[in-house]
Amino acid sequence: MRRVVITGAGTVNALACDVAATYAAFAEGRCGIGALDVRDLDRLGVQIGGQVRDWDAEARFSRQQITLYDRFTQFTLTAATQAISQSGLQFDGDLGDDSGVVLGTAAGGVNTWDDSYRAVYAEDKNRVHPFVVPRLMNSAAASHVAMQFGLRGPSFSVSTACASSNHAMGLAFQAIRGGGAKVMVTGGSESMLCFGGIKAWEGLRVMSQTACRPFSLNRSGMVQGEGAAVFVFEELDHARARGAEILAEVIGFAMTSDASDIVMPSQEGAARAIRLALRDAKVAPDAVGYINAHGTGTAANDKTECAAIAQVFGAAAERVMISSTKSMHGHLIGGTGAVELLACLMALQQGVIAPTIGYEVADPECPLDVVPNQARQAAVDVVMSNAFAFGGLNAVLVLRKAA
Amino acid sequence: MNMQSQVISVEAQVIAIIAEQAVLDVADVTPGQSLDSLGIDSLGLVETIFAIEEAFDISVPFNANEPSESPFDLGSVASIVAAVEGLIAQKAA
Numbered sequence: 001m002r003r004v005v006i007t008g009a010g011t012v013n014a015l016a017c018d019v020a021a022t023y024a025a026f027a028e029g030r031c032g033i034g035a036l037d038v039r040d041l042d043r044l045g046v047q048i049g050g051q052v053r054d055w056d057a058e059a060r061f062s063r064q065q066i067t068l069y070d071r072f073t074q075f076t077l078t079a080a081t082q083a084i085s086q087s088g089l090q091f092d093g094d095l096g097d098d099s100g101v102v103l104g105t106a107a108g109g110v111n112t113w114d115d116s117y118r119a120v121y122a123e124d125k126n127r128v129h130p131f132v133v134p135r136l137m138n139s140a141a142a143s144h145v146a147m148q149f150g151l152r153g154p155s156f157s158v159s160t161a162c163a164s165s166n167h168a169m170g171l172a173f174q175a176i177r178g179g180g181a182k183v184m185v186t187g188g189s190e191s192m193l194c195f196g197g198i199k200a201w202e203g204l205r206v207m208s209q210t211a212c213r214p215f216s217l218n219r220s221g222m223v224q225g226e227g228a229a230v231f232v233f234e235e236l237d238h239a240r241a242r243g244a245e246i247l248a249e250v251i252g253f254a255m256t257s258d259a260s261d262i263v264m265p266s267q268e269g270a271a272r273a274i275r276l277a278l279r280d281a282k283v284a285p286d287a288v289g290y291i292n293a294h295g296t297g298t299a300a301n302d303k304t305e306c307a308a309i310a311q312v313f314g315a316a317a318e319r320v321m322i323s324s325t326k327s328m329h330g331h332l333i334g335g336t337g338a339v340e341l342l343a344c345l346m347a348l349q350q351g352v353i354a355p356t357i358g359y360e361v362a363d364p365e366c367p368l369d370v371v372p373n374q375a376r377q378a379a380v381d382v383v384m385s386n387a388f389a390f391g392g393l394n395a396v397l398v399l400r401k402a403a
Numbered sequence: 404m405n406m407q408s409q410v411i412s413v414e415a416q417v418i419a420i421i422a423e424q425a426v427l428d429v430a431d432v433t434p435g436q437s438l439d440s441l442g443i444d445s446l447g448l449v450e451t452i453f454a455i456e457e458a459f460d461i462s463v464p465f466n467a468n469e470p471s472e473s474p475f476d477l478g479s480v481a482s483i484v485a486a487v488e489g490l491i492a493q494k495a496a
Contacts, residue, residue, distance in 0.1 A: 126462075127453065127456055127462075129450075129453060130445070130449040130450055130452075131450070274492075327482070
């Protein structure tokens with residue numbers, strides 16, 4: 001089987017609009033969550049989020065592009081441009097045929113839905129802009145990345161709620177490993193921080209009004225974020241032949257389904273995904289130095305996730321470092337696994353473990369090393385990234401330090 | 404309709420919309436030209452129709468699947484102006 005490496009990374013999130021500054025924020029343990037700036041904020045019960053500030057679409061895209069790009073597509077294209085630029089790849093000729101794009105998003109162009117419903121229901125307009133459909137469709141970002149960079153191989157979008165990006169990146173990994181592509185541009189994006197998007201989440205009553213405190217006994221729920229992260233996954237031999245800088249190797253992936261509940265997670269489903277990902281990667285639990293947790297900051301997730309890790313890791317669970325960077329950038333829903341993979345890359349590349357910030361009170365049901373509040377220097381060789389979505393859809397990735 | 408549109412002719416407004424869509428100067432859009440010759444493609448056409456509907460508060464009968472069946476003559480800038488004037492008159496009647 002072919003080996004798969006990462007040769008480019010890009011991001012837009014509440015902490016920063018590129019990878020280097022996001023790493024710096026992780027290392028500082030900086031919080032990107034703050035007061036939201038959205039229309040009709042006074043009618044929202046939740047008024048904080050990990051919002052991308054001062055996003056100047058006009059400075060980044062032409063007027064004609066903006067008519068076609070929802071905010072989630074704008075974030076995606078910005079991150080993809082950074083990643084592909086770092087990889088140094090040009091997709092002319094045959095490479096374009098052998099390269100694709102697979103991106104995760106839970107809800108696609110939510111701002112476009114929101115604006116259009118507002119126009120017809122609240123403002124009594126009888127027409128909406130003609131490009132509403134091509135803007136809002138979940139696959140729009142994948143298509144625009146393919147169009148902009150000439151990626152003519154396997155290309156599609158994946159929507160599995162909060163595991164969307166991990167499923168997308170797992171499928172990208174499998175496509176290259178199985179010989180279906182040489183390069184896959186992959187990751188995910190979400191942009192639900194608008195009135196309708198926040199209102200919908202309020203309904204579930206799982207949102208915090210103060211802060212995201214994963215694994216902390218005084219946790220008060222999740223906080224939404226927005227943004228994107230995009231990576232270039234490349235066949236190892238192809239990357240070596242052109243002398244590319246390798247950021248990390250992707251060595252394992254597994255997905256499972258709880259098949260039990262539409263919102264409550266299952267320890268067994270999560271544990272199976274973790275165990276199968278380790279088996280796919282051919283590594284033992286004690287080889288794993290860091291786990292980027294799903295860590296939503298909800299009671300249901302945090303306890304179940306810690307129990308699942310303890311179940312699979314056994315004694316090794318006492319030594320592995322686990323953190324949830326959602327405490328800093330918020331929960332990017334379908335884009336979250338992609339932004340969180342950056343914490344995995346930082347651990348492998350720089351030997352810096354991103355912390356779980358906002359941690360105040362130890363929770364006896366989360367008795368693991370959650371790297372509270374301060375980043376830590378630690379050399380790690382293998383890392384894992386968990387995503388456990390609503391509806392019991394689990395996706396776990398395993399990465400190794402570049403040789 | 405805003406104050407400005409009451410003093411600017413329908414023709415001038417339609418030409419302004421088409422020029423913006425074609426990314427041309429208003430002076431470069433003349434009544435005899437077709438949208439095709441101005442470089443407006445099928446997506447540009449539906450955006451142009453949308454802009455016309457918004458500007459004049461009218462509904463333009465047009466289906467992209469059968470453009471030749473449309474009672475709205477898209478043959479040239481002049482025919483579009485005439486069709487818009489017709490729709491405005493219908494609305495007023």
